[in-house]
Amino acid sequence: MKINLVEKSEKISSEVEIIFVKDLENLTNDKEVLEILDFKAKDESCVLLAESKKIYVGFEDNSYECIAIATATAIKKLQTTNFKNAKIELNEVLEENFKALVEGAALGQYKFVDYKSEKDKKKIELDIIVDEKTKKLESILNESKIIAKAVNKARNMVNTAPADFYPEVMAKMAQEIAKDVEIKCEIHGESYLEKHKMMAMHSVGRASIHESKLIHLTYKPKNPKFKIVLVGKGLTYDSGGLSLKPADFMVTMKADKSGGCAVLSTMWAIAKLELxxxxxxxxxAVENMIGGNAYKPDDILTAKNGKTIEVRNTDAEGRLVLADCLCYAQDEIKDIDYIFDxxxxxxxxVVGVGEYTTGIMGNNEVLKRNAVASALKAGEYATSLDFNRFLKKTIKSEIADVCNVANTRYGGAITAGMFLDNFIYDENKNKWIHFDIAGPAYVEKAWGYNAHGASGAGVRTTIGFLKDLLED
Structure with a gap:
């Protein structure tokens, strides 16, 4: 989608106009027709008046969420027509929520059609009409287009089938991203993992025909304000290993790479935005499969920091991969200000907070609150989940330092976060946040401005948090 900022004095060739409605009573045109069509000024309510070439879309309040959903709803309606150009006249409400307007349009038009034999190739152009272009509006437009493109990059990667996206492919994707924005990229294979005693990560991937890859991207501008590490779980497919998932639980496991895809896309956006x-x-980047060489329940694994892990379930594999990746980050990168995984x-x-919300965990209450605030401000749902001493006891092992699953079925998101805490060094305990994006990363139905499938969860939250650091 092409989005343009156009002054009223310029020539405008848009075929249809998108009109936002918060209160039907204030409409001067088409009110009677809209009432006949039972149009409501509510979120996701939309009507196309083809003869007058107008799309009316409802919204309930002046929040990011409502404006973004309204824009996406209108764009989706536009996609059902033969119109290729639309315009929106910027009023006071839309100008105050310009970021939501742009991102809602760019995210709402997204479709994943790579595997369709017949692809919709129609390109849409959106003109946003203003009295006068300002540097502020142009800056928001450019920034929001980059952010939305990063989210859509993550969506594409996550939606790609596991036969076409395995650890080697993920590594090549990282190299392409690095080349595009001119940042450093290092790729390490299984011999590196063995040499550096990263046997938790190595064990998870050893039954796959695809070699595991440790990916390290580095963006280093002049005089950086902070040093930040983003760590992503890149399980390109998760069968559950020998603790095999039921058949219907395996469907959607291509999405187990969502954390890693969010990190790759966020790195691209950070470099593009020159933060x-x-x-x-x-x-x-790992594939968890079954075979004669698969790691087993009852195995004792040793992570990079020397801690031993009792494996009681091979389907709790992501935390094993992250354990070594977190240790690698802290060993290789000094004087870190923030670590996010x-x-x-x-x-x-997902059971605890629903499909649409990220669970945020860590040891620093202020940092967790700030991360939740940044997520909500950026348009993503998030909530804080608290560690406690009693749940910590449930991952205690009698024969190793820690167990990879708890001895209780309750509080599983928190006990997984507390497992990861074992691999955060003391000096970094208050600098670390764990984002469990299992809910929003991949949903098998459209919601808001998200299409069926991947949402790119985590990208906007992270960019929002970094930008909020600049305002502190």
Whole structure:
């Protein structure tokens, strides 16, 4: 989609106009027709008046969410027509929510059609009409287009089938991203994992025909304000290993790479936006499969930091990959200010907070609150989940340092986060946040401005958090 900022004095050739409605009573045109069609000024309510070439879309309040959903709803309606050009006249409400307007349009038009034999090739152009272009509006437009493109990059990667997206492919994708934005990229294979005693990650991938890859992207501008590490779970497919998933639970497991895809896309956006931070993106790209060489329940694995892990369930594999990736990050990168990890880690998080919400965990209450605030401000749902000493006891092992699953079915998202805490060094305990994106990363139905499938969860939250750091 092409989005343009156009002054009223310029020639405009748009075929249809999109009109936002918060209160039907204030309409001067088409009110009677809309009432006959039972149009309501509500979120996701939309009517096309083909003869007058107008799309009316409802919204309930002046929030990011409502404006973004309204824009996406209108664009989706436009996609059902033969119109190729639309315009929106910017009023006071839309100008105050210009970021939501742009991102709602760019995210709402997204479709994943790579595997369709007949593809919809229609390109839509959106003109946003203003009295006068300002540097502020142009800046928001450019920034929001980059952010939305990064989200859509993550969506594409996550939606790609596992036969076409395995660890080697993920590594090549990282190299392409690095080349595009001129940042450093290092790729390490299984011999590196063995040499550096990263046997938790190595064990998860050893039964796959695809070699596991440790990916490390580095963006280093001049005079960075902070040093930030982003770590992503890149399980390109998760069968559950020898603790095999039921057949219907395996469907959608291509989405287990969502955390890693979010990190790769966020690194691209950070470089494109030229944010003044040194940022490292680390992804453990692994495929968890079955075979004669598969790791087993009852195995004792040793992570990079020397801690031993009792394996009681091979389907709790993402935390094993992250454990070594977190240790690698802290060993290789010194004087870190923030460490964030992203993972579709637990079904328990989905049970606890629903499909649309990220669970945020860590030891620093202020940092967690700030992350939740940044997520909500950026348009993503998030909530804080608290560690406690009693749940910590449930991952205690009698024969190793820690167990990879708890001895209780309750609080599984939190116990998984507390497992990861074992691999955060003391000096970094208050600098670390764990994002469990198992719910919003992949949903098998359209919601808001998200299409069926991947949502790119985590990208906007992270960019929002970094930008909020600039305002502190």
């Amino acid at each position: 003044p931070f040194e940022v490292h993106g680390i992804v453990g 992203y993972a579709t880690l637990t079904g328990a998080c």
